[in-house]
Amino acid sequence: MTDHEKQAQASAGEPIVLIVDDDPSMRRALTNLFQSVGLKVQAFSSAAEIMEAKPPAVPSCLVLDIRLPGSSGLDLQADLAKANIHTPIIFITGHGDIPMTVRAMKSGAVDFLTKPVRDQDMLDAVQAAIERDRKRRDAEKSISGVRSRFEGLTARERDVLALVASGLMNKQVAAELGLAEITVKIYRGQIMRKMGAKSLADLVRMTDALGIPRNRGHLQT
Amino acid sequence: MTDHEKQAQASAGEPIVLIVDDDPSMRRALTNLFQSVGLKVQAFSSAAEIMEAKPPAVPSCLVLDIRLPGSSGLDLQADLAKANIHTPIIFITGHGDIPMTVRAMKSGAVDFLTKPVRDQDMLDAVQAAIERDRKRRDAEKSISGVRSRFEGLTARERDVLALVASGLMNKQVAAELGLAEITVKIYRGQIMRKMGAKSLADLVRMTDALGIPRNRGHLQT
DNA sequence: GTGCGAGCTATACGTAGGTTTGTGCCGTAG
DNA sequence: CTACGGCACAAACCTACGTATAGCTCGCAC
Numbered sequence: 001m002t003d004h005e006k007q008a009q010a011s012a013g014e015p016i017v018l019i020v021d022d023d024p025s026m027r028r029a030l031t032n033l034f035q036s037v038g039l040k041v042q043a044f045s046s047a048a049e050i051m052e053a054k055p056p057a058v059p060s061c062l063v064l065d066i067r068l069p070g071s072s073g074l075d076l077q078a079d080l081a082k083a084n085i086h087t088p089i090i091f092i093t094g095h096g097d098i099p100m101t102v103r104a105m106k107s108g109a110v111d112f113l114t115k116p117v118r119d120q121d122m123l124d125a126v127q128a129a130i131e132r133d134r135k136r137r138d139a140e141k142s143i144s145g146v147r148s149r150f151e152g153l154t155a156r157e158r159d160v161l162a163l164v165a166s167g168l169m170n171k172q173v174a175a176e177l178g179l180a181e182i183t184v185k186i187y188r189g190q191i192m193r194k195m196g197a198k199s200l201a202d203l204v205r206m207t208d209a210l211g212i213p214r215n216r217g218h219l220q221t
Numbered sequence: 222m223t224d225h226e227k228q229a230q231a232s233a234g235e236p237i238v239l240i241v242d243d244d245p246s247m248r249r250a251l252t253n254l255f256q257s258v259g260l261k262v263q264a265f266s267s268a269a270e271i272m273e274a275k276p277p278a279v280p281s282c283l284v285l286d287i288r289l290p291g292s293s294g295l296d297l298q299a300d301l302a303k304a305n306i307h308t309p310i311i312f313i314t315g316h317g318d319i320p321m322t323v324r325a326m327k328s329g330a331v332d333f334l335t336k337p338v339r340d341q342d343m344l345d346a347v348q349a350a351i352e353r354d355r356k357r358r359d360a361e362k363s364i365s366g367v368r369s370r371f372e373g374l375t376a377r378e379r380d381v382l383a384l385v386a387s388g389l390m391n392k393q394v395a396a397e398l399g400l401a402e403i404t405v406k407i408y409r410g411q412i413m414r415k416m417g418a419k420s421l422a423d424l425v426r427m428t429d430a431l432g433i434p435r436n437r438g439h440l441q442t
Numbered sequence: 443g444t445g446c447g448a449g450c451t452a453t454a455c456g457t458a459g460g461t462t463t464g465t466g467c468c469g470t471a472g
Numbered sequence: 473c474t475a476c477g478g479c480a481c482a483a484a485c486c487t488a489c490g491t492a493t494a495g496c497t498c499g500c501a502c
Contacts, residue, residue, distance in 0.1 A: 093319070096319055097319075098314070098317055098318075098319065098322050098333060098335050099335065101319050101322045101323060101326070101333075102322060102326065102332060102333045105322070105323065105326035105327070106326070106332075111323060111327075112319060112322075112323045114319050114320065154477090154478060154479085155478090155479095156478075156479065156480095157478095164422075165422055166422060167419065167420030167421070167422035167423050168420070169420075169458070169459090170458070170459070170460095171458085179479095179480075179481090180480075180481055180482085181458095182480090182481060182482065182483090183479080183480055183481060185458095185459065185460060185461085186460085186461085186480090186481090187479095188459080188460075189459095189460060189461070192460095198388065199388030199389070199390075200388070200421055200422070200425075200459095201385075201386055201387060201388035201421070201425045202388050204421075204422045204425045204426065205425065205429065208426065208429070375447095375448065375449085376448090377448080377449065377450095390487095390488070390489095391488070391489070391490095392488085400449095400450075400451090401450075401451055401452085402488095403450090403451065403452070403453090404449080404450055404451060406488095406489070406490060406491085407450090407451090407490085407491085408449095409489085409490080410489095410490060410491070413490095
């Protein structure tokens with residue numbers, strides 16, 4: 001298989017583990033551990049270093065020492081969240097305390113391991129983290145196409161879409177927007193075509209996935 | 222309408238804090254703390270005791286010492302999960318360790334506080350936990366009506382519902398089920414009436430909320 | 443048996459959805 | 473100026489949706 005072919009299916013496979021630890025011997029040990037089970041590894045020695053690297057395009061996870069030179073692992077976690085990078089994080093700590101653990105877990109860490117870390121615990125945690133990331137990426141991918149098509153709609157088409165997806169009839173949409181019914185019908189057809197929806201049910205699910213507010217939504221009692 | 226305004230008319234009823242601790246002085250202190258901010262309280266001295274009580278019908282949370290006579294707080298957490306009771310849990314511990322904390326948080330605990338507990342930390346945690354429970358109850362309530370109406374559908378109506386909600390036209394549904402189109406139309410009308418859906422969009426959202434499998438679903442690219 | 447509800451269909455009719463073709467206005471990019 | 477895209481509408485036409493009325497079978501409970 002050529003590199004090009006590998007790249008083509010990269011989004012689907014070959015997960016990678018990112019290690020951030022200032023202790024070279026720790027980096028080496030973790031790298032060996034992960035490689036021994038066939039995982040790709042990339043190691044960093046500081047938070048700054050990994051923030052400069054581009055986020056991986058494959059399912060991945062971070063293994064992070066809570067005590068790092070400069071900023072702590074928790075700071076890095078917060079920075080990544082702010083940068084909208086949601087790679088799952090596994091913390092390792094030598095002298096962690098409970099409040100620190102709680103904070104990390106509340107912020108979405110998948111695990112928090114204490115030194116000395118047992119190999120099997122680490123591998124289990126990484127396995128779970130990568131699986132979580134894979135799911136997140138799949139979900140992300142499944143709506144990215146929908147979102148980009150939505151971007152291609154004109155302002156008016158979006159108005160109509162919101163009302164149609166909320167269950168209004170064409171004539172009601174027309175009244176709401178001060179249009180003739182025929183105009184709504186035409187926009188509606190354009191929306192279906194542009195969004196690639198083959199039925200109204202499709203369109204409804206797309207708008208829900210996009211989180212478009214419903215002007216007349218319900219579902220109660 | 223903002224989320225705050227919605228909140229005001231959400232799940233009615235006086236929230237309650239359930240305390241489980243074998244230390245009478247701790248129970249008294251916590252009870253006083255919560256009552257001082259106007260929260261209702263019910264205290265228990267063991268896991269067995271609270272398992273016998275009926276789960277509260279109002280937004281609530283558990284404040285749980287991790288070390289309990291008989292079973293540990295983590296065991297109680299697991300038992301409650303098994304019994305399908307999802308009241309949010311706040312743990313308190315005197316001598317907890319990190320693995321215990323991780324396990325509790327992974328299992329869905331909202332917080333894990335160490336003694337001595339600062340009053341404000343406890344109140345913040347309880348506030349968050351009750352809010353979480355209120356949201357969960359609201360979500361639960363909003364689909365319970367839909368679910369019960371779905372139970373009232375006949376077998377054939379459910380067949381038709383699944384296909385209609387997946388976006389098929391009446392004639393396609395008819396072909397799929399070996400029926401005449403007119404039959405599908407009539408069932409469809411009955412479904413709309415029985416489910417209380419005022420539009421197809423409604424119906425689609427209901428089926429999605431119920432997790433009904435789609436025979437011809439998509440949403441890709 | 444009688445009644446009842448589920449299941450199934452038919453004819454008929456009215457409404458809603460959707461496309462095509464064509465018209466026109468407006469603003470802006472070239 | 474001209475071309476283009478967004479916006480808006482109309483007439484004509486076809487398809488899909490939905491209801492009412494009516495009739496049929498089957499199985500089950502009384």
